[in-house]
Amino acid sequence: MSEVQTKALLAKETTALLASLSSEVKNAALLVMADALIQEQSSIIEANKLDLARGQENGTPAAMLDRLSLNEERIHTIAEGLRQIAELNDPIGDILEVIHRPNGLRIEKERVPLGLIGIIYEARPNVTVDAIGLSLKTGNAVVLRGGSSALSSNQKIVEVLKQALNSTPVPSEAIQLIEDSNRASVNEMLKCKGLLDVIIPRGGASLIQNVVENATVPVIETGAGICHTYIAADADEQMATDIALNAKVQRPSVCNSMETLLIHKDYGNEKIIKLAEAFKNSSVELRGCSAFVKLVPWAISATSTDYSTEYNDYVLNVRIVNDLEEALGHIAQYSTMHSECIVTEDQTIAAKFMQQVDAAAVYHNASTRFTDGFEFGYGAEIGISTQKLHARGPMGLPALTSTKYRIYGTGQIRQ
Amino acid sequence: MSEVQTKALLAKETTALLASLSSEVKNAALLVMADALIQEQSSIIEANKLDLARGQENGTPAAMLDRLSLNEERIHTIAEGLRQIAELNDPIGDILEVIHRPNGLRIEKERVPLGLIGIIYEARPNVTVDAIGLSLKTGNAVVLRGGSSALSSNQKIVEVLKQALNSTPVPSEAIQLIEDSNRASVNEMLKCKGLLDVIIPRGGASLIQNVVENATVPVIETGAGICHTYIAADADEQMATDIALNAKVQRPSVCNSMETLLIHKDYGNEKIIKLAEAFKNSSVELRGCSAFVKLVPWAISATSTDYSTEYNDYVLNVRIVNDLEEALGHIAQYSTMHSECIVTEDQTIAAKFMQQVDAAAVYHNASTRFTDGFEFGYGAEIGISTQKLHARGPMGLPALTSTKYRIYGTGQIRQ
Known part of the structure; x- marks a missing residue:
């Protein structure tokens, strides 16, 4: 099995457990992860230096290198982001609608996690942490495919966060990073229908176009802004x-x-x-x-x-x-x-x-x-949707959820 | 230009006007359309006979022919469906959220139409009317691609409904029927990104699979039920x-x-x-x-x-x-x-x-x-979504809507 298949399956197996976690458990895990980022900041900065050195060798423009680079201040900001996510209201379990039917059926529409989210993105390593934090808060597992230019940083960050989860009831397999920097791994994710519940691309126009054209998994388009x-x-x-x-x-x-x-x-x-x-x-x-x-x-x-x-x-x-x-x-x-x-x-x-x-x-x-999740008062955002389906504009936590109808009867059958 | 392109463009041009129509105007148009179906029932039944005769020649199974066939009673039921849609609450224009920001910005999240909906379906001609009724009620234009076995019925029904709209402020171009019964016309619709805002397939597993695999337009999957x-x-x-x-x-x-x-x-x-x-x-x-x-x-x-x-x-x-x-x-x-x-x-x-x-x-x-829109008390449904994105379960009127943020300021700029 390929790396994408293997890791997506591992993550998928955690979705039922994740969906049942209480807000308290998820919030505590977010704080543990934030602490771990600070504790491990020097090793994260070391890993980041490898990416920066590779970028310099390849002639990456200074502005791009700046977006890629991590220092103590930036890591503190990123960790603070996780703490802010912990403070947001957890939408999972919210009852959005209760319908009492004349035949006695009680129908409840409940907010549930999407399940397994794929995120395909480019350079900035802060997206790795944001995406993990927002996914976990909403009871979702996540498969991340970051840009190859940030691979060393992402590997270290994911390692630190997964290790942090080992001291919590949250399964660390819920977080998976695709390390194969070949384009083929992206295209394989796009076809993981039935395994991935949604793909969110974050990046430039060509990345998003490739996702939209080739995905069989449902996509939330983000970011293009004229x-x-x-x-x-x-x-x-x-x-x-x-x-x-x-x-x-x-x-x-x-x-x-x-x-x-x-x-x-x-x-x-x-x-x-x-x-x-x-x-x-x-x-x-x-x-x-x-x-x-x-x-x-x-x-x-x-x-x-x-x-x-x-x-x-x-x-x-x-x-x-x-x-x-x-x-x-x-x-x-x-x-x-x-x-x-x-x-x-x-x-x-x-x-x-x-x-x-x-x-x-x-x-x-x-x-x-x-137009921004923080400016709208939603807290962190997973991106800005430019499509009309599912979510439009800054995507806060509810964009990472679905719904489920629970119907309670006493033996009703259809006439 | 192909038939699909031409008709999708014609429908697209009506979307701004449709989005601005009041509920009263839309409801009145639905009633006019219902009346027209009854008035023209004999010509619709004549057209349906052509489909049935062709079906018999081709050896279509009796159960399929029964689903295809129209009589006065069925047309009355279909017309009644339009009247029921007229009685449903119009979700368009609903303000779902109002946010007052510390900087004085007032942000309103408003329900708006999706825009242009593509519906790809199989035999039953009642879907033609339901889809038109639900789309119009929610201020959407619609491009329909029904099964070739019901083409004569669908042509006559669409002709009757468009003629009915001519006496109303609703532009009849908002309804378009693709008459090319070649599979290529389906695949062309699937690629109409930027023109179609969503495609909803209604039919068997192979139809839905083809749509999911080939569409670049966002899709709402429906119907597969194990x-x-x-x-x-x-x-x-x-x-x-x-x-x-x-x-x-x-x-x-x-x-x-x-x-x-x-x-x-x-x-x-x-x-x-x-x-x-x-x-x-x-x-x-x-x-x-x-x-x-x-x-x-x-x-x-x-x-x-x-x-x-x-x-x-x-x-x-x-x-x-x-x-x-x-x-x-x-x-x-x-x-x-x-x-x-x-x-x-x-x-x-x-x-x-x-x-x-x-x-x-x-x-x-x-x-x-x-699991059905009527049984849940939603009134008519456009299908039952089996995906987690945008809509899940019986899809009533809100499934055919999107949202838009309106932000009101007094010169605010970002610091």
Whole structure:
């Protein structure tokens, strides 16, 4: 049997036990795991150094190396994340619905774990810990397939966490790390139907596309974010400037940052030019429609490909539109249905935008950067779903659960 | 452009309008459609006769022809189904959550339509009407791909319903029927990612398997039901007999009927033999484990393939088990996680069964035949989900919805 098969089966065998664990047991285990991370931080940092050295040899860009690197402070933050997960409400066992039927049947709809979750992700080793913590809290087993660039870090982290579980009633086999860094191991996971209950890919567009195209296991798509901000004609200049700049430059590398700015033509040429200067001062390269390039000659002409690109970088498309309909049309065409924003004081226009835009999160007068589990008050998140099925937007604990009907009778049969 | 592409695009263009329709408008349209079915019943029956004649030529079994056939009474029942859908609560626009954040953001989680639903199904023309009614009620557009054996009936039904919509604000393009009866049109639908928001297959195992294996559009699996009933040692004989017989013979062709009966060895040989006789009197062929065949020599030996087969017929596997664990193990191995039942008076054993069995519906002392949208009090259903993601068990209106976060700010930016 392959590594994927073997490990998925081992994890699957723990799912019935995991589903029956009390919140107290699960929370205690999360705290034990957090403590273990701190206790073992030097060995984790040692393992991380191996990854960093390999990355440097392979010419990995500095920004990527930075996301990969672990130090004491980061490990403390990661451990703190586990403690925060322990404090969240446990959704498992919640009764969502009770139905009393005329024939005397009592039907209860109960929240249960999904079972076995597969997570396929790229560099950052903190995802390893988050994913384990969130899965365990919701009574799920998990098979992790991280990026090969973080393999040594992930191996050590998983070893530390599994060892920590040995002193608890939680079976350590519930956590499995796929160490085969061949692409084939990913594709094998995608076909583990009946064994894996869901696959959550976290990473760039090509990773997610491969998962969606090849998985027979149900998938929750995450992360792709071509987000827009639309500045209406009447928008308050200071607010529009603040929101647009924040959405682009506060952290351009993440999915909820803005890629395209749409501006109503009547917002005013002077203000548009001033806004362009503000972006320039923040080192943002601008690509614009012909009307914008006329106003801001140092901007490059934007192509349809530009409008379809998630830059995750200091690059922004700007398009001047004639009216709300043109803005809505642009968004419908290019949006990945992640996060979209309108800046306006006009409640009628705002209401129309909020109703018509089809996205996980639609904002009136606030930066798209708020689409995030912590910012929504959900605590940690396992990702941001950009699909409409099962979960949409920041995925907190309930996204890792399913339901089960329990029906209690006294001998009822169907007529 | 292919038929699938063209029609899916036409339907997609109506989704924003559909999402904005009030419940009153949608309900009125459902009633107009119901009336139209009655008014046009003779032309629908004529079209149905074409399908029946073709079926007879092709040697379709009588039971299949019966499921395909329409008469005045059936059309009245179908029209009544639309009227009942009109009476259900409209979930669209429901606010599921309101979050007030310390920074002043107000976050609302709102129920919205999925958008464009693809439904791939087999013979029965009533599914055409149900699917249209449920989709419209939830503000969704729908692309239908029915079985070729019902094509004439489906064409006429869709024509009648679309014409009926012409007198309402609901765009008739929201309903699209794929008429190409080639398998390729199914496979094209499966790849319509970005256009179709979900595909729901309704039909036999091979249809569902093809969809799951080839779809890039998210899928909700339905219908496969290898359901078990477990008679514990202490079960009340009358209740056990009633429930087991009902689960098998009341309507063997449906997914919530029983395929395998598990009996605790201490239930007693005499009772087991009596139960076997009762099945014999109901024309049920029995296939049993070796212990059962020893008691009931006219039964055939059951194979592992038998335990994995959804007969949908007057055939039943019977296995005698040593204890609850053996019953749970059998169910875990062979169940399609649809509906499972225990008959016992022992609350401890019942609680263990209800907790440990991983299925959409788990019954204590009631027939598995109750797993059904109407029986649960949900009104009509679009199918019974056997997956854990998005919806599990009988799928009422909420299964055809997604959510959207609306975030209201006053210029908030992320720090």
